[in-house]
Amino acid sequence: xxxxxxxxxxxxxxxxxxxxxxxxxxxxxxxxxxxxxxxxxxxxxxxxxxxxxxxxxxxxxxxxxxxxxxxxxxxxxxxxxxxxxxxxxxxxxxxxxxxxxxxxxxxxxxxxxxxxxxxxxxxxxxxxxxxxxxxxxxxxxxxxxxxxxxxxxxxxxxxxxxxxxxxxxxxxxxxxxxxxxxxxxxxxxxxxxxxxxxxxxxxxxxxxxxxxxxxxxxxxxxxxxxxxxxxxxxxxxxxxxxxxxxxxxxxxx
Numbered sequence: 018x019x020x021x022x023x024x025x026x027x028x029x030x031x032x033x034x035x036x037x038x039x040x041x042x043x044x045x046x047x048x049x050x051x052x053x054x055x056x057x058x059x060x061x062x063x064x065x066x067x068x069x070x071x072x073x074x075x076x077x078x079x080x081x082x083x084x085x086x087x088x089x090x091x092x093x094x095x096x097x098x099x100x101x102x103x104x105x106x107x108x109x110x111x112x113x114x115x116x117x118x119x120x121x122x123x124x125x126x127x128x129x130x131x132x133x134x135x136x137x138x139x140x141x142x143x144x145x146x147x148x149x150x151x152x153x154x155x156x157x158x159x160x161x162x163x164x165x166x167x168x169x170x171x172x173x174x175x176x177x178x179x180x181x182x183x184x185x186x187x188x189x190x191x192x193x194x195x196x197x198x199x200x201x202x203x204x205x206x207x208x209x210x211x212x213x214x215x216x217x218x219x220x221x222x223x224x225x226x227x228x229x230x231x232x233x234x235x236x237x238x239x240x241x242x243x244x245x246x247x248x249x250x251x252x253x254x255x256x257x258x259x260x261x262x263x264x265x266x267x268x269x270x
Contacts, residue, residue: 027140027268031076034118034190036069037268038202043159045150049250052217052231062154066268067147070189070203071211072132075117077124080132081109085139092131096225099127102256113260114185120209120263122186126230126255129212129264136266143269148222149215149231149250151267156206156233157247158199165198165205170242175207178240185260186237206245209263210236210253217252229254236261 028035046059080086093103102125110123124132129146137144147155156165166174174196176187186208193203205211215221216228232251235244238261243249253262 025140027136027142027144027266030136030139031079032073032117034070034073035076037066038069038155038200039066039270040064040151040155040200040202043154045154045157046161047150047153047248047250049248051250052229052252053220054250060150062150064270065147065151066270067151067155067200067202068266069201070193071120071209071263071265072129073118073189074112074115074121077109077121077132078112080135083135086135087128087131089135092134093127095130095134096127096227098227098256099130099224102127103131110258115187118188118190119186120189120204122209122260122263123258124212124263125258126212126253130214130224132264133266144266145269146212146214146264147267149213149233152205152211152213152233152265153247155200155202156198160199162199163246163248165202165247166196170245171196175204175235175245176237177207177235177242177245178238179242181240183237186263205234205247207235207239208237210234210251210259210261212262212264227255232262 042064048057093099133144189204197203210232211234213231215231229252
């Protein structure tokens with residue numbers, strides 16, 4: 018009996034848990050000063066899709082193990098600095114914490130962008146990292162809330178270290194439902210910082226620039242409550258890894 022071949026998409030290429038959430042367009046006000054933000058800036062965000070969860074260990078490993086994946090030089094062609102970094106680092110860092118469903122950490126910004134390039138080509142979808150305004154839009158919704166789940170801090174809504182007793186990441190679905198954003202995006206506070214395309218100094222999303230990049234969301238290591246606010250902004254060098262930092266992907270509609 019003839020069987021129709023399965024359509025290849027990001028959802029079929031990546032193991033669960035994976036789902037796209039449509040984020041409607043709207044206004045976002047960036048208020049946390051630093052880098053290019055010297056005063057509050059309001060920007061318009063166009064509709065886009067965002068992964069419901071950060072990229073997990075198992076999902077990233079598909080890229081690492083694929084014959085046309087991590088080892089392919091073309092995924093690093095978006096910038097000279099990415100190519101140079103890749104030539105000096107031919108192998109991906111191994112998993113640091115947790116099992117298959119924990120967020121993949123020890124991923125540089127260069128690697129996160131390369132993952133998006135690979136997945137875009139394999140799936141035929143336009144996949145990328147979100148910029149920081151998109152990230153905040155997905156976390157905050159229309160009511161300008163302080164945290165993805167609301168205006169009040171709730172210790173049971175994200176993976177944090179306020180009690181100074183946490184070591185390592187946990188599965189990305191652990192706080193799904195309790196800690197979701199208004200659009201149903203999970204794990205946007207704590208567990209692992211998430212890379213954005215945005216340059217800390219210029220506010221642009223030029224992939225070829227050798228710029229420090231914005232991070233959002235906080236991690237399992239952080240214990241200062243303000244770190245987990247939807248407006249809080251961090252930054253890190255694109256060529257550096259850490260067991261505190263991972264990423265989440267976006268898709269053009």
